[in-house]
Amino acid sequence: MIVLGDVDGDGDFDAFISYYQLPNRLWLNDGNGIFAVTNTEYGGANASNMALADVNGDTFLDLFLCFQDQPDEIWINDGSGNFKNSGQKLGGQTGVDHVESGDVDGDGDMDFVVANSVAGVTIWLNQKNTGSFIETGPCFEAGAARAELFDADLDGDLDLISGHRENGNKLWINNGSASFTLLGQLLGSQRMASVACGKLDKDDDFDVVLGVIENSGGNPVYFNESVNLSRNK
Secondary structure, eight states, rough: EEEEESSSSSOOOOOOOOTTTEEEEEEEEEESSSSEEEEEEESSSTEEEEEEEOOOOSSOOEEEESSSSSSSSEEEOOOOOOOEEEEOOOOOOOOOOEEEEOOOOOOOSEEEEETTTTEEEEEEEEESSOOOEEOOOBBTHHHHHEEEOEEEEEESSOEEEOOOOOOOOEEEEESSSSOOEEEEEEEOOEEEEEEEEESSSOOOOOEEEEETTSSSSSOEEEEETTTTTEEEO
16 A cells, blocks of 8 residues: 655655555655655564554654554654654554544544454544544444544544445444444445545535445445435445
């Protein structure tokens, strides 16, 4: 996978790239679309996913690094694209993690939602924009290997979609303080490999496109109808 962001503060997009069974590497953009790889390796063969977000309020994008079968890590950016391991160990359960960033509890700093293929979804809340994270409540939706944040009901907070290997894809509504309630509607039974949210029709809400595994009948589109989602036939 590739994650884009201006990590060295020069106004262009740089790229973190994860490689199968190899460490993640950072490629810096020279401003002309020419990228050069840096020397630092992030994680090892089991570094499975990552996200960029400013976790300590210094305007620089920091790195959340996911691992398979071991705790995840936070790497702090010094502003020039040099990252230092913060020493935090988040989680630790077996399985493969997928991470999304966003202000989940509405306090103005960046939190993380981690979907684990064994334990399910964990919410990590940033403590007063310090880059120090605590887990809020137990994991939910065991086996949910994917998660995506978006404002499904247009109330100003971030809701989420969880993707499950066996039990379908589900919509969870945020009460505004990082407590989620299952809406009840199933967004298909196909195994979700990826998800994208955006405004696909002429209204102002966010619709959903699910990327499903091969030979599952194509990628379904769901149009948002005031929280209740209806599939595009």
